Amino acid sequence: MDLSAPLDLFGRQAQFQRITQVLARDGDLLIAGVSGSGRRTLVRRAAQEVGARILEVDCIRVTHGQRFVQLLCESIDQTFQSPADRAVIQQWIKGDAAELFVLQDLGSGRQRLKPLQPASQKHLWRAFETLLNLPQVLAQSLGRRVVLILQSFPHIRSWDRNGAWETFLRREIKRQTQVSYVLVATIAETSTHPEETSNSLEIVQLFPLADDIVAAWVQEVLRVQGLTFDPRSQALELFLDAVQGHLGDASALVRRLQTVRSPDKLIRNCQVQQAVQELLADLSMVFESLLMLLPASQVQLLECLALDPTDKPQSREYIHKHCLARGGSLQGALTGLQHKGLIYEPEQGYRLALPLLALWIRQRLS
Structure with missing residues (x-):
């Protein structure tokens, strides 16, 4: 028994090492376990270990597509706040997202990245596609790894009835090379989508400790x-x-x-x-x-x-x-x-x- 391990990693050192290795090579993973098994703790610690910026979206709070865009936008805004970060975001808005997002001036030199009210479903979908590419743009421009954690990922199926949002997300997971996606789910997800390993997602399962x-x-x-x-x-x-x-x-x-x-x-x-x-x-x-x-x-x-x-x-x-x-x-x-x-x-x-x-x-x- 290794008593030198940090207490919040106790008994999960092997899984922590594997997650760290996946994130270090900009890989993507599905971490499966029950609430309280340490899924988010392991991922956050591993992301910090490899020096990555962490984005998080709690899919339990996502009740429709517009809410997903809003929460991802808030996470990006909170994580990337330095002048260099803001310069990249401003350039991204001018180039790809002028009709979709704005850097709102809050005074005292503070700004907030904010989605514009979508005029239609087509407008909302464009905002989703464009915003999902922003972490990749930031990673490339700043030379930093980015980890996007989607907590309780399967919950999006409660409103994404035809699977369009999930399908696009999974396509982006394959396409983006400098953003590591981490899907946090229950053990059941590994049997619902047994093809995950062939979709370039590594699977880490957390079972009860001895x-x-x-x-x-x-x-x-x-x-x-x-x-x-x-x-x-x-x-x-x-x-x-x-x-x-x-x-x-x-x-x-x-x-x-x-x-x-x-x-x-x-x-x-x-x-x-x-x-x-x-x-x-x-x-x-x-x-x-x-x-x-x-x-x-x-x-x-x-x-x-x-x-x-x-x-x-x-x-x-x-x-x-x-x-x-x-x-x-x-x-x-x-x-x-x-x-x-x-x-x-x-x-x-x-x-x-x-x-x-x-x-x-x-x-x-x-």
């Missing part, structure tokens, strides 16, 4: 804070059982443990249990809202898998035991939960991807 890695990580984090698990208790085992290799949940639980410390700075069973319950109480509204957004068939299946884990939810016995719908309805629920990053695929036994959500469901239904 218990020994999480144990080493949490003990090192607590050591820095002057805390330690009581070796005479089962506190560490309780911690590992609660987080199930999920680093995001582990980080949240560590922060909670730091608030329930004892005078002797030893963490015992009762403190882990208290921290878990307090954290679940804080997350309760988030989890309730999540379930309200899911179709009833997905909620039922999620509850069944939390209460009664199985690697064969399609089996006749499991369906009969939990009164699940058969055939396409069950498969649709499984696929939907996988695409939302709420359960893993068959290779991981259909386990819930968010351990604290599974624990909350069990307590809620008990």
Whole structure:
């Protein structure tokens, strides 16, 4: 175990090295994993390692094409603010985008890159095509690598019904040589688009960390804070059982443990249990809202898998035991939960991807 690694890369050093190598050669990649698995942390650290400028668009916030253009424009504007950057952008506007974008004067020498209100869908599409080429122009003119991170990339399909925007994006990924595209998605994306590797996208998948890695990580984090698990208790085992290799949940639980410390700075069973319950109480509204957004068939299946884990939810016995719908309805629920990053695929036994959500469901239904 390499305890010299930065704590936010703990257990992911191999993936970090691979991502860094891809970005160093201006490659493109799909990084797949569940929320809290460290996808964005790894990519941001790797981009900083190779000295790249980072652009980010959160596709969850993109509800239509105009919003995509607006958010990408804001990211470019925030990242490229030096006089040299502005000179390149001004030249780009004069040459290719005079009717599409403007550098708005905000006073005190400040400017903001802003899209003009599109007069038509054709105008909006031209703005999208033209803006997507700007990071390449900036990279070439400034001699700097650029990394464009598209978080929750598959979400654009919720409004891009005919796939025109996604198709163009994938074409640009192949064409642009000085911009590295990073698509951040759930594990399910690798099975939805198995042709990614032939499309010049390298795939990095993040699965739950092994218990020994999480144990080493949490003990090192607590050591820095002057805390330690009581070796005479089962506190560490309780911690590992609660987080199930999920680093995001582990980080949240560590922060909670730091608030329930004892005078002797030893963490015992009762403190882990208290921290878990307090954290679940804080997350309760988030989890309730999540379930309200899911179709009833997905909620039922999620509850069944939390209460009664199985690697064969399609089996006749499991369906009969939990009164699940058969055939396409069950498969649709499984696929939907996988695409939302709420359960893993068959290779991981259909386990819930968010351990604290599974624990909350069990307590809620008990």
